Amino acid sequence: MSDSAKTAVVLVSGGLDSATCLAIAAAQNYTCYAMSFNYGQRAVSELEAAIRIAKRAAVVEHKIIQLDMGVIGGSALTDNAIAVPEHESEGIPVTYVPARNTIFLAYALSWAEVLGADAIFIGVNARDYSGYPDCRPAYIAAFQKLIHLATKTGIEGKTILLETPLIDLSKAEIIKTGNRLGVDYSLTVSCYQANPKGEACGRCDSCRFRMQGFREADVADPTHYQ
Amino acid sequence: MSDSAKTAVVLVSGGLDSATCLAIAAAQNYTCYAMSFNYGQRAVSELEAAIRIAKRAAVVEHKIIQLDMGVIGGSALTDNAIAVPEHESEGIPVTYVPARNTIFLAYALSWAEVLGADAIFIGVNARDYSGYPDCRPAYIAAFQKLIHLATKTGIEGKTILLETPLIDLSKAEIIKTGNRLGVDYSLTVSCYQANPKGEACGRCDSCRFRMQGFREADVADPTHYQ
Numbered sequence: 448m449s450d451s452a453k454t455a456v457v458l459v460s461g462g463l464d465s466a467t468c469l470a471i472a473a474a475q476n477y478t479c480y481a482m483s484f485n486y487g488q489r490a491v492s493e494l495e496a497a498i499r500i501a502k503r504a505a506v507v508e509h510k511i512i513q514l515d516m517g518v519i520g521g522s523a524l525t526d527n528a529i530a531v532p533e534h535e536s537e538g539i540p541v542t543y544v545p546a547r548n549t550i551f552l553a554y555a556l557s558w559a560e561v562l563g564a565d566a567i568f569i570g571v572n573a574r575d576y577s578g579y580p581d582c583r584p585a586y587i588a589a590f591q592k593l594i595h596l597a598t599k600t601g602i603e604g605k606t607i608l609l610e611t612p613l614i615d616l617s618k619a620e621i622i623k624t625g626n627r628l629g630v631d632y633s634l635t636v637s638c639y640q641a642n643p644k645g646e647a648c649g650r651c652d653s654c655r656f657r658m659q660g661f662r663e664a665d666v667a668d669p670t671h672y673q
Numbered sequence: 674m675s676d677s678a679k680t681a682v683v684l685v686s687g688g689l690d691s692a693t694c695l696a697i698a699a700a701q702n703y704t705c706y707a708m709s710f711n712y713g714q715r716a717v718s719e720l721e722a723a724i725r726i727a728k729r730a731a732v733v734e735h736k737i738i739q740l741d742m743g744v745i746g747g748s749a750l751t752d753n754a755i756a757v758p759e760h761e762s763e764g765i766p767v768t769y770v771p772a773r774n775t776i777f778l779a780y781a782l783s784w785a786e787v788l789g790a791d792a793i794f795i796g797v798n799a800r801d802y803s804g805y806p807d808c809r810p811a812y813i814a815a816f817q818k819l820i821h822l823a824t825k826t827g828i829e830g831k832t833i834l835l836e837t838p839l840i841d842l843s844k845a846e847i848i849k850t851g852n853r854l855g856v857d858y859s860l861t862v863s864c865y866q867a868n869p870k871g872e873a874c875g876r877c878d879s880c881r882f883r884m885q886g887f888r889e890a891d892v893a894d895p896t897h898y899q
Contacts (some may be wrong), residue, residue: 515740549823550780556771580822589819593775596811
């Protein structure tokens, strides 16, 4: 099997991180299949961004899974009764969706097994959002172990790799990497409260991390602000 | 906190195993929340059975999650292009849905964390269906580890227990246990090809395991056959 025959399922949210992750997978000669989730998140514009990003990257297929997450509740991102704070306090953010990455990765694993894919890429980052338990390296290692045990391919001796190329990078390092790989960050939406046109609020934590990242990376910020 | 204040999310498929699992959780003084999935499985009657079973068990709430699994394909249970065989050959059955239990457990985990539940019960069994990788004790142990790392409660030092009371039992032992706990097996549907009235085909592997179980348990078989 030639190097170019490697395939990967890449989780694409529409944000800056996953767009960079997709570019990294492609740069590693993976043939990419993109997967996104529609889970009643407030920023539908984020999903539209995911569609633009996957299209620009010319993925083989982009699967958008309808997730029934709103019925579970418990997060400011899916539950309209909890307001999104402009600044997070210490500890675990209220924007934390219980077991969200576990659900995302479970779907990615299912598709990866059907495709016979070699890897799953997820753009989690343990530095900027260290409050999320399911962005930590120990969590990723546990999911890698689970993949090996959960799958037919695992029994047959081949493990689907769980790749997290951004996990140790700062926002500025992520932006520098993506910039070098030609990622068009004007397509991405990071804001939790973007308007229907995909314009960012410029005030929430996610916006502030992003602005600071562009500043530190010394890359012009192409974000559309309200 | 008194013993009766323990809460559990119990996965209920509508089959014999999960009905027994629910009865066991209740017998262990758990206040039960039932969760089922509608994932385009052929036997919709199985889902109707799940509703009857949860109602009879007087669970606090029964959440039915709409799963977008058919779009992934790869199994005779969700893909109409693959016929369900009457007899499975050796190895991993074609009725295997890639990562199905991982997806189910990820949702159960999300709800359990929102509820502040103490446990998740799943009626997996490693004996009768040993071909499924995600029914093995090693898989369950890996998911338990993942729960600890994926959750806010895990960080706070409390782990949601993943309980699999049926994992080592034979079908006959499961039926004897449920019979002792008063499970009404006439409410359950095990058949992969049950008709709209919930009547079983009596010929598929699932039906044959079930019939044999009642025979070996010396319990009258209340199944409605076509």
